[in-house]
Amino acid sequence: MTTVTTTAVERAYEPTIGLEIHVQLRTRTKMFCGCALSFGDEPNTHTCQICLGHPGTLPVPNAEAIHFALMIGLALECELSPRSIFHRKNYFYPDLPKGYQISQFDIPLWGHGRLGEVRVHRVHLEEDAAKLVHAGSSGRIHGAEASVVDFNRGGTPLVEIVTEPDLTSPAQAGEWLRLLRATLGRLGVSDVNMDEGSLRCDANVSIRPVGTADLGTKTELKNMNSFRFLERGVAAEIARQEEIVRGGGQVVQETLHYDPTSGTLTPLRSKEESHDYRYFPEPDLVPLAPTEAMMARAREALPELPAARAERFERELALAPETAKLLAFRSELGDFFEAGLAGAAPSDEGGRGDAGAANGSGAATDPRTLASWITVELVSRLGDANPADSPVEPAALAELVRMVSAREVSGSAAKEVLDAMAAEGGQPSSIVAERGLGLAAADELGAIVDRAIDENPDAVEKIRSGKNKAMGAIVGSVMRETKGRADGGEVGRMVRERLGLG
Ligand code: ADP
Numbered sequence: 001m002t003t004v005t006t007t008a009v010e011r012a013y014e015p016t017i018g019l020e021i022h023v024q025l026r027t028r029t030k031m032f033c034g035c036a037l038s039f040g041d042e043p044n045t046h047t048c049q050i051c052l053g054h055p056g057t058l059p060v061p062n063a064e065a066i067h068f069a070l071m072i073g074l075a076l077e078c079e080l081s082p083r084s085i086f087h088r089k090n091y092f093y094p095d096l097p098k099g100y101q102i103s104q105f106d107i108p109l110w111g112h113g114r115l116g117e118v119r120v121h122r123v124h125l126e127e128d129a130a131k132l133v134h135a136g137s138s139g140r141i142h143g144a145e146a147s148v149v150d151f152n153r154g155g156t157p158l159v160e161i162v163t164e165p166d167l168t169s170p171a172q173a174g175e176w177l178r179l180l181r182a183t184l185g186r187l188g189v190s191d192v193n194m195d196e197g198s199l200r201c202d203a204n205v206s207i208r209p210v211g212t213a214d215l216g217t218k219t220e221l222k223n224m225n226s227f228r229f230l231e232r233g234v235a236a237e238i239a240r241q242e243e244i245v246r247g248g249g250q251v252v253q254e255t256l257h258y259d260p261t262s263g264t265l266t267p268l269r270s271k272e273e274s275h276d277y278r279y280f281p282e283p284d285l286v287p288l289a290p291t292e293a294m295m296a297r298a299r300e301a302l303p304e305l306p307a308a309r310a311e312r313f314e315r316e317l318a319l320a321p322e323t324a325k326l327l328a329f330r331s332e333l334g335d336f337f338e339a340g341l342a343g344a345a346p347s348d349e350g351g352r353g354d355a356g357a358a359n360g361s362g363a364a365t366d367p368r369t370l371a372s373w374i375t376v377e378l379v380s381r382l383g384d385a386n387p388a389d390s391p392v393e394p395a396a397l398a399e400l401v402r403m404v405s406a407r408e409v410s411g412s413a414a415k416e417v418l419d420a421m422a423a424e425g426g427q428p429s430s431i432v433a434e435r436g437l438g439l440a441a442a443d444e445l446g447a448i449v450d451r452a453i454d455e456n457p458d459a460v461e462k463i464r465s466g467k468n469k470a471m472g473a474i475v476g477s478v479m480r481e482t483k484g485r486a487d488g489g490e491v492g493r494m495v496r497e498r499l500g501l502g
Pocket residue numbers: 016017018019020162163164165166204205206215216217218
């Protein structure tokens with residue numbers, strides 16, 4: 001039974017990927033002033049002298065942003081710098097009215113940490129730039145197409161997370177970013193919305209001959225603003241680098257833009273060096289030295305994180321690793337799952353659903369079956385929507401799953417019940433009763449099975465000669481007749497019994 005895979009042997013180069021992630025914090029106000037955070041508001045309505053960079057104004061650090069950044073570093077198991085330093089990162093751009101961004105440089109708030117299988121290099125606090133809006137031909141100035149600036153975003157608190165180059169495939173990079181997004185979402189510190197830019201990811205990519213120690217020259221792909229684009233862009237860049245190296249060339253260190261529609265990579269600029277920014281310590285801010293009270297408050301605010309939750313789902317509820325991750329990495333699905341289990345369990349059981357517990361109406365909902373109905377059937381009906389916003393109640397879905405297991409309703413009829421629940425809510429037992437979707441009663445089913453046997457002599461012949469596949473024809477006919485209100489396994493047993501094959 002051993003099979004030999006040759007791909008690993010033939011593969012001449014292995015990729016290395018490191019990610020740099022910017023997270024917009026969901027604080028009430030900006031990083032260094034009292035302006036409210038906003039998204040999609042009328043442009044330039046949330047500005048003041050500080051975030052517009054007027055001379056003589058002074059920045060005041062946002063305590064809530066620091067609290068959130070402390071929570072993030074704790075969640076990523078990082079080492080705290082007792083006194084981290086804010087720096088000015090100097091450059092000119094129209095979206096940066098001060099001519100510098102306040103960021104952290106050689107002493108970031110947090111040093112080495114880890115999330116899952118990836119080491120975190122550093123985590124630091126900074127402020128976001130404003131937003132350049134390309135007005136196109138409608139905004140012509142002296143005949144030229146114009147760009148305008150919306151300063152609402154300028155000064156929004158950002159946390160930057162830099163990983164070590166520990167990722168080795170596009171799919172692994174995508175999955176890790178999903179874990180990070182779920183973790184940040186669970187912390188409640190950010191909207192983590194890649195479409196809206198509250199979570200942004202740059203990917204650093206290099207390749208090296210398999211088995212060699214030194215990493216190859218890396219390129220940087222800017223703003224991979226969806227998981228799919230990240231995976232596709234990194235794969236395209238790996239292929240581009242392999243082609244260069246196979247042709248005897250050398251990869252040049254540069255920053256690239258990946259266009260997801262055409263799949264092309266175009267150079268943006270040659271890589272800038274940190275000395276280009278003339279970093280120097282921000283003279284208007286003292287070092288950031290978190291007190292023990294601040295640390296305690298951040299520790300207390302940490303919820304159970306997705307990686308731990310997935311592990312618990314596997315350990316306590318015997319879910320398959322993939323299913324456990326699907327539920328834990330989309331926290332809203334995990335919440336729905338746990339609410340369903342809790343709703344299905346007897347009331348004295350409290351909080352967590354217990355796999356072994358029996359409820360009032362027979363067997364309890366099996367966590368594995370409920371997990372599968374959520375990750376397959378519910379998700380296919382909801383797409384990316386939050387199940388908390390859908391009319392399907394967690395306890396109602398758990399009850400439906402229990403009814404299927406208890407053979408009170410067939411699997412296919414249950415899908416119809418779920419369609420109805422997804423459209424207008426309601427309890428499965430009443431929907432089953434209203435629509436006559438309960439399993440056909442034994443005598444009714446017996447008559448239908450008899451008829452199916454009479455009407456399918458060919459199939460009966462084959463079943464008698466041991467060709468069990470032919471059972472499908474008879475079961476199918478019974479299903480059509482009962483409009484799915486029969487249990488396939490039960491029908492099979494009845495047919496065999498009637499043919500004396502018991
Ligand atoms: P730079 O000085 O160019 O900013 P850093 O050492 O700060 O480079 O790393 C930036 C990011 O690039 C990190 O996420 C890191 O993991 C990643 N990285 C560094 N070297 C490589 C490499 N050779 N291949 C792929 N990623 C790399």
